[in-house]
Amino acid sequence: MTNSDASVLSFLGDEGITEEIKDMMSSLPRQKGWMVKYMYQFQGFWLPPSLLQGTINCQKHFQAQDSDVILVTNPKSGTTWLKALIFALINRKKFHDSQHQHPLLTHNPHALVPFLEEVYYKYPQVLPDDVVSSSSSCPRFFGAHMAHVSLPDSIKGSSCKIVYCCRNPKDMFVSFWHFGQKMASKESLFCPIEEAVKLFCEGSFLSGSFWDHVLGYWEASQKNPDKVFFITYEEMKERPRTHLKQMADFLGCSFTKEEEEKGMVDEIIRLCSFESLSSFEVNRKGKLPNGIETNTFFRKGKIGGWRDTLTDSLAEEIDRTSEQKFHGSGFKFQC
Incomplete structure (x- = not known):
């Protein structure tokens, strides 16, 4: 077993x-x-x-600020890409037209945008200064895999924004x-x-039932579209x-007319494309603090793969x- 394996299994x-x-x-229950012995x-x-x-620690101790941005996904639903896009946005x-090198050139998106569950697994009560500073200082930007029902009350009760992205379950x-085949000891x-x-299909997945997870945020986005932005990977x-x-x-x-004329929208898309991110040395040879090799987050990213x-x-x-779970919800994947 490699060090990366041991870290993930731990x-x-x-x-x-x-x-x-x-x-x-x-x-x-x-x-x-x-990938784990018990759920x-x-x-x-x-x-x-x-x-x-x-x-649980996040529910107890995380204090959301109105300016916070929370990106929520199921695992392997374009999380790395979306973190890069929103961070750059x-x-x-x-960092535009600046002498400062863009952080995405030297940091994996997961290092720039920490997962709340992992942070509070390590630090039960205090959000460390280095974690806060690794996200954009204002607004703060965090990732999460939590179901909507499990979000801390401070997130639900504040004016902070939630971006939710899901992907075709297949x-x-x-x-x-494939990620698990690389990470886990066979x-x-x-x-x-x-x-x-x-x-x-029974819901015994890393963050619970895929379908219930999607529907929780879909329904929240329908009830409060100013709070939850719902988008699919496709x-x-x-x-x-x-x-x-x-x-x-x-x-x-929002992008200004001048920013659009200067091509800033396309510039961000190019910087955060699969081809660009996967070519950066930090994502070809680097490791996250938990020991996971950064190249494991870049496989193909294709629709229908x-x-x-x-x-x-x-x-x-x-x-x-999918047909059973989404029946009557008004939501379905287009492909």
Whole structure:
């Protein structure tokens, strides 16, 4: 097992879990997980011990500011790309036509935009200064995989903005499947893809049920579109210019006519493209503080790439679950 493997398994497993959370785990429903030994049901979602602890600590201690921006995704739903896009969008005046080198050239997007659950897994009560400074100082910018029901009250009750991005479940599953094959020890956490699909469709996934996760934010965006910006990965890929401008309007940092004429929208899209980000040395050879090699976040990013991995029967199993879960919601993926 590599150091990266050990780091990931440590974060996803029981190591570092406090006695308070262990006591809580003993009373929660438990079932077999994927990439983890067990998942625990909390607020209707199955979570590994570390994300359970991070979520609970975040609920207790995170104090949102009205200017905060929270990017929420399921894992492997364009998270790295969206972090880069929004970071560049928010900080465009600071680093455009400046002598300062753009942070994305030397830092992986996950290093610039920390996950709240991981931060509060490590630091139960205090948001460290280095974490705050690693995000844009004003507004602050954080990532999260939490379900809408599990967001801290300070986020729901403040005027902070939530950007939510989801991805076709077949592509998302396959992306996470390959990510897991790189990260996990096959000897200790081997899971045949047929079993992984079954667990995924049952909701035993890293951040709980994919479909319930999506619907929570979809419904929130319908009720309060000024609070939650809902976008799919496929929409962003097909029309990045249109949706980046919409996102800027939502976040209160619209592009000026002069910025558009100077090509700043296209400049941000080029800087944050898969081709650009994956070519930067920090993303080819670097590592995050938790030991994960940064190149693991860049595989293909293609729409419909699931066809290279899933059999027809496995794809149909996921499609059936989507039809059942999304029925009557008014939401469906376009591809």
